[in-house]
Amino acid sequence: MDKPKILYVSQEMVPYTKESPMAHSARHLPQFLQEQQSDIRVFMPKYGIINERRNQLHEVIRLSGMNIVINDVDHPLIMKVASIPAAKMQIYFVDNEDFFSKKGHLDKTGKPYEDTDTKLIFFARGVVETTIKLNWTPDVIHLKGWFASLLPLYIRRFYKNNPMYKDVKIILSLYKETFRGKINKRLINKLKFDKIPVKDLNRYSETTFMDLMKAAIDLADGVIIAEEGVDAELIAHAKKTRTPVMPYKGEETFFADSKNFYTKILSR
Numbered sequence: 001m002d003k004p005k006i007l008y009v010s011q012e013m014v015p016y017t018k019e020s021p022m023a024h025s026a027r028h029l030p031q032f033l034q035e036q037q038s039d040i041r042v043f044m045p046k047y048g049i050i051n052e053r054r055n056q057l058h059e060v061i062r063l064s065g066m067n068i069v070i071n072d073v074d075h076p077l078i079m080k081v082a083s084i085p086a087a088k089m090q091i092y093f094v095d096n097e098d099f100f101s102k103k104g105h106l107d108k109t110g111k112p113y114e115d116t117d118t119k120l121i122f123f124a125r126g127v128v129e130t131t132i133k134l135n136w137t138p139d140v141i142h143l144k145g146w147f148a149s150l151l152p153l154y155i156r157r158f159y160k161n162n163p164m165y166k167d168v169k170i171i172l173s174l175y176k177e178t179f180r181g182k183i184n185k186r187l188i189n190k191l192k193f194d195k196i197p198v199k200d201l202n203r204y205s206e207t208t209f210m211d212l213m214k215a216a217i218d219l220a221d222g223v224i225i226a227e228e229g230v231d232a233e234l235i236a237h238a239k240k241t242r243t244p245v246m247p248y249k250g251e252e253t254f255f256a257d258s259k260n261f262y263t264k265i266l267s268r
Contacts, residue, residue: 002037003037003038003039004038004039004139004140004262004266005038005039005040005041005136005137005138005139005140006030006033006038006039006040006041006138006139006140006141006142006262007040007041007043007127007131007138007140007141007142008026008029008030008040008041008042008043008142008144009042009043009044009127009141009142009143009144009148009151010022010023010025010026010042010043010044010143010144010145010148011044011045011105011144011145011146011147011148012026012044012144012145013026013027013042013044013091014026014027015027015055015084016044016047016050016055016082016091017047017049017050017104020177021175021176021226021227022144022145022173022175022177022226025144025173025226025254026042026044026144027084027087028255029142029254029255029258030042030087030089031084031087031089032255032259033255033258033259033262034087034088034089036259040089041090041092041131041134041136041138042089042090042091042092043091043092043093043094043127043130044091044092044093044094045093045094045095045100045105045119045123045147046078046080046093046094046095046100047100047102047103047104047105048100048101048102048103048104049103049104050093052080055082056082056083057080057081057082057093058080058081058082059078059079059080060079060080060081060092063077063079063130063133063134064078064079066079066126066129066130066133068121068122068125068126068129070118070121070122070125070190070193070194071118071189071190071193072193075096075098075099075118075122076096076097077094077095077096077122077126077129077130078095078096078097079092079093079094079095079126079130080092080093080095081093092130094122094123094126094127094130096122098115099115099118099119099122100119105119105147106179109180110179110180111179111180111181112179112181112182112183112184114184115184116183116184117183117184117185117186117187117190117207118186118190119147120147120149120150120183120187121150121154121187121190121191121194123147123148123150124148124150124151124153124154125154125158127148127151128151128154128155128159128165131164132162132164137164137165137168138168139167139168139169139266140168140169140170140171140262140265140266141155141168141169141170141171142171142172142173142262143170143171143172143173143216143220144173144175144226145173145175145177146177146178146179146209146212146213149212149213149215149216150212150216151170151216152170152172152215152216152218152219152220153191153196153200153215153216153219154194155168155170155219156219157194157195157196157197157200158194158195158196169221169222169265169266169268170219170220170221170222171220171221171222171223171224171261171262171265172213172216172217172220172222172223172224173223173224173226174213174223174224174225174226174230174231174234174235174238175226175227175230176227176229176230176231178209178231179209182206182207182208183207183208183212184207185207187204187207188201188204188207191204200215203215203218210231210233210234213234214234214237217234217237217238217241217243218241220243221243221244221265221268222243222244222245222246222261222264222265223238223243223244223245223246224245224246224248224258224261225245225246225247225248226248226254227248228248230248244261244264244265244268246258246261
């Protein structure tokens with residue numbers, strides 16, 4: 001493949017959120033692959049903490065007018081974009097005034113918000129619907145963080161008949177980052193509304209962090225251990241499902257290792 005198309009979807013990214021291994025990788029790995037002749041797109045949620053004026057976000061008019069129906073309720077999808085000139089990259093932000101006005105993805109106690117169940121579906125479908133409208137078909141989707149964890153489910157089930165996503169490979173990065181408590185169990189009914197099969201609904205019986213991540217692993221084509229200290233239970237689950245796993249060998253070789261892993265997954 002001459003120029004693979006790689007879609008990055010992350011819940012964190014510098015300079016828009018605070019520095020962390022996930023936010024750092026989300027910023028620099030796409031640039032590395034772009035410089036290696038990959039065609040990349042980067043998506044993240046537009047949290048309230050992100051200052052639109054300072055970061056020069058603006059609404060993408062040609063993507064206006066889209067709505068995401070969740071549990072028979074229409075929610076306007078607003079797509080905004082910003083540029084990182086030093087990297088020659090554009091970052092797409094999934095926004096909705098009702099969902100993303102809060103500062104971040106967790107409250108002050110480290111727990112998900114009451115409406116996080118709806119946000120997760122809205123974010124997953126918002127990313128896919130935007131790429132469809134852009135008529136840009138990724139070869140690889142690389143997910144970072146639990147906030148993007150429903151994307152494998154929706155791509156494999158809800159969008160399974162869409163030719164744009166028929167052959168896409170999904171790679172999931174695992175980090176130490178987690179959350180306390182559970183996602184609102186209304187998530188199950190909202191997934192039912194989208195005709196998600198019962199066998200998949202059973203994966204979310206407790207709506208915990210582990211439920212979300214294990215379900216994402218089950219539907220992924222590859223898993224990357226993206227830092228030291230990742231929960232051993234998640235790594236064991238990935239190995240149990242026989243999903244190819246890229247171990248973490250250190251920051252020095254991480255980007256090159258990731259590129260080689262993409263090649264391995266694309267060749268399967």
